[in-house]
Amino acid sequence: MLDTAWIYQSFGAGGGGNFTNEELVGKAIKQHGRDKFVIATKFGFVPKEGGMVVSGSEETIRSQLADSLQRLGTNYIDLYYMHRMDPDTPIEETVAVLKSLVEEGKIKYIGLSECTPDELRRAHAVHPITAIQMEWSLQSRDLEEAVVPTARELGVGIVTYSPLCRGFLADIDAFDNLEADDRRRTLPRYNQEKLAESKAKVARFFELAKEKNVTPAQLALGWVHAQGNDVFPIPGTKSSTRIVENAVAATLSLSAEEWQEVAEAAAAINEERHYPSASASNFNARLNV
Numbered sequence: 270m271l272d273t274a275w276i277y278q279s280f281g282a283g284g285g286g287n288f289t290n291e292e293l294v295g296k297a298i299k300q301h302g303r304d305k306f307v308i309a310t311k312f313g314f315v316p317k318e319g320g321m322v323v324s325g326s327e328e329t330i331r332s333q334l335a336d337s338l339q340r341l342g343t344n345y346i347d348l349y350y351m352h353r354m355d356p357d358t359p360i361e362e363t364v365a366v367l368k369s370l371v372e373e374g375k376i377k378y379i380g381l382s383e384c385t386p387d388e389l390r391r392a393h394a395v396h397p398i399t400a401i402q403m404e405w406s407l408q409s410r411d412l413e414e415a416v417v418p419t420a421r422e423l424g425v426g427i428v429t430y431s432p433l434c435r436g437f438l439a440d441i442d443a444f445d446n447l448e449a450d451d452r453r454r455t456l457p458r459y460n461q462e463k464l465a466e467s468k469a470k471v472a473r474f475f476e477l478a479k480e481k482n483v484t485p486a487q488l489a490l491g492w493v494h495a496q497g498n499d500v501f502p503i504p505g506t507k508s509s510t511r512i513v514e515n516a517v518a519a520t521l522s523l524s525a526e527e528w529q530e531v532a533e534a535a536a537a538i539n540e541e542r543h544y545p546s547a548s549a550s551n552f553n554a555r556l557n558v
Contacts, residue, residue, distance in 0.1 A: 274311035291340035313352035325355035325363035350380035386419035405429035407535035432502035470536035490518030
């Protein structure tokens, strides 16, 4: 699966700035053939002066889908996600539009991202939801009680973004030398004031990876895979070598006790998991509201 979005940027490797990641993915599709890939992309973020808003309106959906199809060089999307929930458009209306797109043959399957259990149920009642994309990692586990049981009850797959905690569990020193404009500097868990504390909490995790003769990334991804056959982590990388290394994670076989030790060693950090500008759109912000 290749996962992208209407809004994603792509710097280097032939990519430019805003909205060009789909174009980069489109080049790969053209080179290797459409039938080689399952393509997932997302709609919903709309740039506005001073930031972004989320829209699940029919106008936004059809406009962004047309853009995505053109950039990707295809006439259909396999899995089309709503990138975040629109506070102003009922989810039933949004999914009704997506259902029409399935009937038109422009998309095959419908997905949601950062949804609450209630939003998932309401959406699924209009048209079956194939997958939800949620942040799930050794340090982001708040969905386990709230969302995972509902997804499993409904037979919805769980695609997990940031399974390596934005690189923190791949390289303990990764956040020491970030570029000045790297957005990860704004993450509450890993800003300079919290970094030493955060690194100390996961030191044992990196020791375990060495003891088990795997990379830290493989161990972190292996834990996500171990959460169930319906869980699919999608780590990002700029390196083909890392893709090969990461694939090994699906083959790791540890006992339940060993995985529990891994989870305890990663020591979840009790700070907001997302960027300050995006926290309001996380599912947590809408629970019990």
